[in-house]
Amino acid sequence: MQLPKFTIFICALMVCAALPVRAVDNSAQSAARAALLKAMAEQDAQQAAAAAELQAQKDAAKKLADQKEAEAKAKAKADKEAAVKAQAKAQQTADAKAAAEAKAKRDAETKVSLKADKAVADKTPDVIPAVDNPAQAIARAALLKAMFEQDAQLAAAKKLADQKEAVAKAQAKAKAEADQQAALAQKKAQQEADAKAAAELQSQKDAAKKLAEQKAAEAKAKAKAEKAALAAKAEADRQAALVQQKAKQEADAKAAAELQSQKDAAKKLAEQKAAEAKAKAKAEKAALAAKAEADRQAALAQKKAAKEAAEKAAAQKRADEAVAAAKAKAKAEAERKSLQANYAGKDLGMKPITAPALPIPDSKEERLAALLQKYKADKITPEQYHQQRAAILAAP
Numbered sequence: 001m002q003l004p005k006f007t008i009f010i011c012a013l014m015v016c017a018a019l020p021v022r023a024v025d026n027s028a029q030s031a032a033r034a035a036l037l038k039a040m041a042e043q044d045a046q047q048a049a050a051a052a053e054l055q056a057q058k059d060a061a062k063k064l065a066d067q068k069e070a071e072a073k074a075k076a077k078a079d080k081e082a083a084v085k086a087q088a089k090a091q092q093t094a095d096a097k098a099a100a101e102a103k104a105k106r107d108a109e110t111k112v113s114l115k116a117d118k119a120v121a122d123k124t125p126d127v128i129p130a131v132d133n134p135a136q137a138i139a140r141a142a143l144l145k146a147m148f149e150q151d152a153q154l155a156a157a158k159k160l161a162d163q164k165e166a167v168a169k170a171q172a173k174a175k176a177e178a179d180q181q182a183a184l185a186q187k188k189a190q191q192e193a194d195a196k197a198a199a200e201l202q203s204q205k206d207a208a209k210k211l212a213e214q215k216a217a218e219a220k221a222k223a224k225a226e227k228a229a230l231a232a233k234a235e236a237d238r239q240a241a242l243v244q245q246k247a248k249q250e251a252d253a254k255a256a257a258e259l260q261s262q263k264d265a266a267k268k269l270a271e272q273k274a275a276e277a278k279a280k281a282k283a284e285k286a287a288l289a290a291k292a293e294a295d296r297q298a299a300l301a302q303k304k305a306a307k308e309a310a311e312k313a314a315a316q317k318r319a320d321e322a323v324a325a326a327k328a329k330a331k332a333e334a335e336r337k338s339l340q341a342n343y344a345g346k347d348l349g350m351k352p353i354t355a356p357a358l359p360i361p362d363s364k365e366e367r368l369a370a371l372l373q374k375y376k377a378d379k380i381t382p383e384q385y386h387q388q389r390a391a392i393l394a395a396p
Helices: 005-018 027-122 134-342 364-376 382-394
Strands: none
Touching: 027 134, 134 364, 134 382, 364 382
16 A cells, blocks of 8 residues: 555654754854853852952961961060079079178178187286297287288178179169060060051951952842843843744644645545546446446347257257167166166165266356346456456356
């Protein structure tokens, strides 16, 4: 079975109409899409740069704080070492002072003892000292001279010790005041440095916060603008999609109308062809019926002529057959009597078997009439009718 080309074309058209069509961006939409992608990439780059800058500021602030802490630790260590050194020096000074005081005390005790001995000697007038010889006088004079020199040395040593002590006290006092002033100045400088570092750190934090807020505001404004652009683009895409959908619906409606028109035309053409085929088949059937009737009439005429000839020949044949039949009948009767007398099973009481009648074929007229009835009942095709009719006519 072959389908018409028109039917295949209609099916292909219906399948193509059912396929989805993807919307293609126009030039403005393509440019807007590219600009949006570029803006998103720039925003990502700016956010990454801002994050890197903020991290660098945080690292710098941390480094500065670590440096300040290290300086403070080093300064505290140096102050501690200086205090230890000053304490050791003060201890040495105190030890030297204590030694000088002990020496002065011993010298004073010796001097007091000598003065007491002298006073005792002066207060004993009843005692008449012995007259010294020259050696004793010289020794006594040397002893007195040594005692006077020793008193003078003790006085000078005490005066020198007092001067040294006063100088040491003044130096210690001045050093203590200087150390106190230096410590105060250092503390003040440290406080000022710490306040300055704190102010700088706070300024950096404020600047970083302000920069972050500014960047956040810029990012928010940019995101808002991009959102508005996306909304505008989405609206434009929606409008374009609506226009495209409307155009597609119109095209689909037009295609459906054309398809329906083509279907109607195809249906009308098919009905027309069916009517033509039916009329043609009816005409062919009528022609075949007429031809069959003519053939039947010809066959009847032929049969009549043949019948007359056959009757004539049959009369002669009957005469011949009558003679032959009489002979055959006599012969058959003789054989029958012989068989009845001597057939198999006679001794058993069985009857003889009679031969059935021979089948006689129908005549050509009857076979042609039966073939015509089959064709009129649409049981066979025209080709089959003509083939079988030619076979019947060609039979003896």
